[in-house]
Amino acid sequence: MTRAPAPPQPEPLAPGEALRNALSLIRELRATGAGRFWIALVLLVLGSLTEGLSVLLLLPVLHLLSQSDGGLGRIELGQHHIGALNLPDWSIGLPTLLLIFVGLAVFQMLFNRGKSVYLSDVLLDFTNRQRLSLFRALSKARWDRVSRMSGAELEHALTGEIERIYMCAFYVLSILQAMIGLAIYLAVCLAISWPMTLITLGFGTVALLVMRPFRRRAARFGHRLQSRRMEQFRTVADFLGGLKSARASNREARHLDAFAASLDQTKHDTREFTRSNATGSGLFQLSLTTGAAAFIFLAITWAGLDLTRIVALLLVAMRIAPRFLGLQGQAQQLLVSLPAWRHVRTLSRKLTAAQDDSAGEATHVPPLARSIQLQDVSYSYEDSARAALDGLSLTIRAGEVTALIGASGSGKSTVADLLMGLIRAQSGTLSVDGTVLDAKALRGWREQTAYVAQESFLIHGSVRANLEGGAHGQLADTEIWHALEMANADAFVRELPEGLETRIGDRGVLLSGGQRQRIALAAAFLRKPAFLVLDEATSALDWQAQDCIAHSVKRIARSGTTVVTIAHRPSMVRFADHIYALKDGRVVEDGRGPELMARPDGTFRLMLQHEGYENVVPLKTGESH
Structure with a gap:
C-alpha cells in the first residue's frame, strides 16, 4: 500500500x-x-433508580424502631403506614428485618454486576x-x-x-x-x-x-x-x-x-x-x-x-x-x-x-490451457492526467515465461494488476483461453494466480507459517523443502536457530531483503499457481541467486505454470520465452530474445548493452547453473 x-x-x-x-x-x-x-437502556434506568436503595430503606426502619417500645424486640408492621399505604399486619423481629435489607443489598450488587456485564457485551x-x-x-x-x-x-x-x-x-x-x-x-x-x-x-x-x-x-x-x-x-x-x-x-x-x-x-x-x-x-x-x-x-x-x-x-x-x-x-x-x-x-x-464488482461470489474459471490476452486495453488512475495504459494489446502464452521491460512508469505493474484481475480496464478486455472475464470470473481467476512483489510481505510468525499461508491444503515437509530449494532458500533456512519454526519478526525484519524475497518466492511456488507474476521479485538478490531462481522459474513454467516477470536486470529477463517492451502505456516492441537483440536501437538490446551484455542467449530447460 x-x-x-x-x-x-x-x-x-x-x-x-x-x-x-x-x-x-x-x-x-x-x-x-x-x-x-432496549434491555440495556432499561437496566441502566433501573440501576439509576435503585442507587442507594438499601440504605434509604433503612430510614423507615430506624423510624419504626424509635417509635417501638420493645427496644430490640418485634415490630408490628400493621400499626404503621407509608403515606396512604397500610403495611401488612405482620410481626417481624429486628434481626429478620435487617437480614432482609442485607439481602436487598446483595440483590442490588448482583443486579449491578449483571448490568455491567450485559452493557459491556452490548x-x-x-x-x-x-x-x-x-x-x-x-x-x-x-x-x-x-x-x-x-x-x-x-x-x-x-x-x-x-x-x-x-x-x-x-x-x-x-x-x-x-x-x-x-x-x-x-x-x-x-x-x-x-x-x-x-x-x-x-x-x-x-x-x-x-x-x-x-x-x-x-x-x-x-x-x-x-x-x-x-x-x-x-x-x-x-x-x-x-x-x-x-x-x-x-x-x-x-x-x-x-x-x-x-x-x-x-x-x-x-x-x-x-x-x-x-x-x-x-x-x-x-x-x-x-x-x-x-x-x-x-x-x-x-x-x-x-x-x-x-x-x-x-x-x-x-x-x-x-x-x-x-x-x-x-x-x-x-x-x-x-x-x-x-x-x-x-x-x-x-x-x-468503491466496492470491487469482483468481490462477490466467484465464478469457476477452467485451468489455463492456451493463453491470456489483453486486447486494446486502456487504463487511467484517478489522480493522474496521463493514461497508464493506452490501447495496449498483448498475449501471454500458457506454459511460457513472458517478460515485461521498460522504464519506470511505462505501465508494467499496471499490466500485471490487470492480468491478475486486481483492477479492471476502462476499455478493452481481459480474456483467458478466448473467454472474456467478467467481474465474477475475475475472482475465480485469482484462485489460480500468485504474486511476488519487490517489497515482500511476510507475517510476524515462523518461516513455516509464512510458507503455508497461501498454499491450498496441508503441506508435507518434503514439499516445503523442495519449494525452498527452488527459491534458493533451503541453505539459509537450515542454518536458522529453529529451522522452519524460527520466528522472523514483524514483516520478516529479522531476515535480509534477499532472504525475505526468497521466502516469498518459495511461498508462491507452494501455491502451485496456474499463473505467477514476479514484479521485481528478485531485486534484492545477487546475480548468482538470480540466475539460480531463473532456472527454477523456467522449470516450473515447463511443468505448467505460466509466468510473467517484471525486471530491470538481464538475469531475470534473458531466460524469457517472449519479451514485451513498454513505453508510455504502449507496447513498443515484442518478440523472442534473439529477435529483439537483432534490432540495433531496440529497447531490449539497449537494456542489455547498458548492463554489459553484447549477446543474449535464452536459457534452455535443464541448463545448469
Missing part, C-alpha cells in the same frame, strides 16, 4: 450535524441485536460490528482506490477511532438514561406540585442553554484531538517504516521532535479543555444551587406549600439536579468523541462506494 498524503481534515461538528451523527449512532446501536439496546458487540464493517468494506474495495489511501489513516480508523466509538456509544446510552430518569422524577414532582415542576424544569433548561458555548468548545476540542492523534499515528508509522534509513542518517531526532511537538500540543489542547470543562461544571452547579434557593423561596412565598410538600419536592429535586449536571457532562464528552464516529462512517461509506 502506498504512502498517501494526509487527507484534508473535516471541520468541527456543527450542532445540527452533531445531533444527526448521534441519532445515526443510536440507530446502529439498535441494529446491533434484536431488543438488546457495547463490545456494537464496536466489533463497526470494526468488522469497516474491515469488510476495506477488503472488498477496488484495489486502485485502496492502494492510494493512507495506510496510517486506515490503521488508525480500525484501532484508535473504533475505541473512541465505544465511548460514544456509552455516552449516548448514559444521556438516554439520564433523560429517562429525569422524566420519571419530573413526573413525581408533577404529582406534588405542577407549578414548582415547571419552575424546576425551567431552571434546568436555562442552565443547559447557558452551557451551550462550553459544548461548542468540547466539539472543537474533539476535532483537534482527532487531528492530533492522526498526526501522531502517522508520525509513528513513518518512523517505524523508515527506521533503518533514519538511523543510517542520524535523523531519529527529527521524528522524535515532531512526535514530542504533537504530544505537547495535545497536552495544551487538553489543558484548555479541562479548564473550560471545570469552569463550565462550576457555573452549572452554581446555576443549580441558585435555582434551588429560588425554588425554596418561591415554594414558600408564591406557591404556599406546607413544609411536608416542600421537603418532598426538595428530595425529588436533589435527584433531578444531578441528572441535569450529568446531561451537561455527558453531552460534552460525547461531542469530544463524536468526530471518531463521523470519521469511521465516512471512511466506511467511501470504501463501500
